[in-house]
Ligand SMILES: *[C@@H]1O[C@H](CO)[C@@H](O)[C@H](O)[C@H]1NC(C)=O
């Protein structure tokens with residue numbers, strides 16, 4: 001009882017203090033000079049992959065009920081949090097036939113539209129607040145933006161607004177929930193942030209696998225530059241967030257990058273990264289990679305001026321039902337990642353099993369955080385300020401070290417209160433902290449910033465049990481305790497444990513600040529790898545390394561006698577290289593692989609098959625032939641070399657060598673063991689050929705396929721043509 005009284009008293013005191021401070025700073029705390037546009041929050045989901053085949057039993061088992069779960073999500077999280085914007089960052093539909101061939105299917109887009117309408121109805125968020133854009137799946141086999149098979153422009157929210165032709169759109173994000181006066185606000189209020197959508201899908205969109213990477217030409221980068229300049233040129237300087245489908249290293253820039261220098265319009269322009277960092281963009285958020293590399297594919301890019309750009313990939317709705325809450329609060333950028341669980345949740349969902357159930361019309365949902373310490377119960381807690389020392393300073397707004405005088409957090413009820421009570425039962429919100437060096441801990445009650453809002457605050461910096469300046473860092477966490485009268489309250493909902501940097505404030509006490517340098521992110525190796533290297537460059541380098549290794553290391557050097565001897569594999573390679581009629585065709589084949597087309601593929605419906613090279617494709621579009629440098633072709637080439645060409649060459653060498661070393665001509669060209677050794681490679685190769693030539697493209701790809709489907713048959717022909725003659729000239733005769 002005493003405890004409750006004490007807590008209530010502190011709450012009241014905090015409230016009073018808070019309000020006084022808001023009114024005029026009687027407490028002597030510094031009132032910020034700039035116009036403060038308040039707190040804004042928005043939500044991101046990505047890669048919904050709505051498919052025509054979602055109703056099939058095995059798909060349902062794998063991916064659950066994507067649309068049904070979106071509905072539950074809208075009824076709960078979206079309805080109760082009322083974000084200023086909902087980002088859906090690409091791969092809205094799956095765009096594939098049952099076999100897996102890229103194809104725009106109108107029915108899927110109709111499903112997407114139904115889902116949007118349902119989100120709008122269930123959550124109360126207007127369509128104007130839904131910011132969606134194309135992913136590669138939304139552009140499979142799509143001849144042109146705004147064309148006949150561009151369903152995005154007819155069904156998607158942004159497509160309907162901007163006609164689907166725009167690659168770059170810019171939307172202001174104001175403080176508070178999206179309201180009907182939102183656009184009126186634009187005239188007299190500063191946006192907290194400007195959200196800039198970047199659609200980097202290639203045009204025309206070919207079928208996969210030649211449609212995985214994004215493409216951004218110089219004009220688009222320039223337009224982005226102008227858009228960011230315009231966003232910053234108003235009197236207020238909002239924070240900038242760019243959202244897109246592709247992570248930055250997966251976007252090819254034909255006009256700037258070393259990739260295809262001097263392509264069409266080859267003028268030297270700035271790169272996307274240069275534009276993003278030049279304007280002090282706070283964060284680039286994307287999707288595309290799902291959780292293939294992990295649940296926290298994040299990176300902080302350094303800007304030349306000492307600022308940082310946070311790059312945050314969001315795992316998919318399709319596999320993991322992931323969503324992200326992002327906030328801007330008085331110069332502090334924050335985000336928190338969650339899983340949304342339902343009874344139909346996908347098998348692959350890597351979140352822990354549902355523990356905290358909420359009843360919603362007989363449907364239970366639960367939410368868990370990606371951070372292990374996050375607990376969601378009836379509320380989800382997102383700290384909005386001070387910024388996380390791992391992800392700040394980011395954006396050039398924060399270039400000077402900022403001070404933050406309070407801890408602020410969004411405490412969002414998961415189930416919206418539909419009863420319309422004027423005085424809903426509010427949770428008690430508690431701030432706890434642990435100082436990094438001294439290990440001192442403390443706690444304080446938080447108070448609602450304004451009645452009816454989900455934003456809570458607690459002043460910082462004048463407690464007795466606060467950290468020392470020498471601590472440098474403090475771990476803060478915010479908890480929401482349900483008020484239950486008459487019985488033991490349930491365990492609290494908790495935010496992540498956020499590291500926040502400390503500096504010396506005016507009153508001599510340590511205050512929150514942006515750190516001089518961001519703290520390490522502590523990612524797994526895979527998570528770091530995903531954004532840590534240039535995918536286009538890597539494809540180029542790996543492919544040519546494999547190609548050169550085959551031609552030089554396995555064919556040319558053994559021919560020159562290098563490595564001749566008894567050690568496997570040098571011995572067998574040298575044995576094979578000594579037989580000109582077997583060796584020469586392989587060298588010619590190796591050379592053909594860089595100069596000749598690999599296969600004929602139907603890249604677009606209604607067009608004749610085009611050609612597939614290592615590093616480029618030639619296709620017909622609107623009656624004209626067009627070239628496109630395409631790093632995705634190299635990825636196919638890497639698989640082909642690593643799993644077929646290299647093992648096959650070694651295997652052929654072993655066979656030829658065994659013929660030449662036999663006393664008598666053998667009865668069979670290959671032994672049982674040799675056949676068994678080849679079998680797994682052969683099986684995998686058949687799979688690759690089936691996937692690339694048959695599923696992705698069309699029958700011409702199977703017929704004309706010197707670079708892929710012909711490899712094994714050509715090798716068999718070569719061996720078959722020579723085994724009789726070779727068996728009659730054993731190596732031993734030559735040597736003696
Ligand atoms: C952006 O545009 C401005 C003015 O047009 C120019 O000075 C600047 O160099 C451009 N920045 C980049 C990165 O292209």
Ligand SMILES: *[C@@H]1O[C@H](CO)[C@@H](O)[C@H](O)[C@H]1NC(C)=O
Pocket residue numbers: 343357359362363364
């Ligand atoms: C929902 O959760 C309750 C317990 O909280 C459980 O008894 C019930 O069976 C669940 N319903 C479904 C449909 O899973």
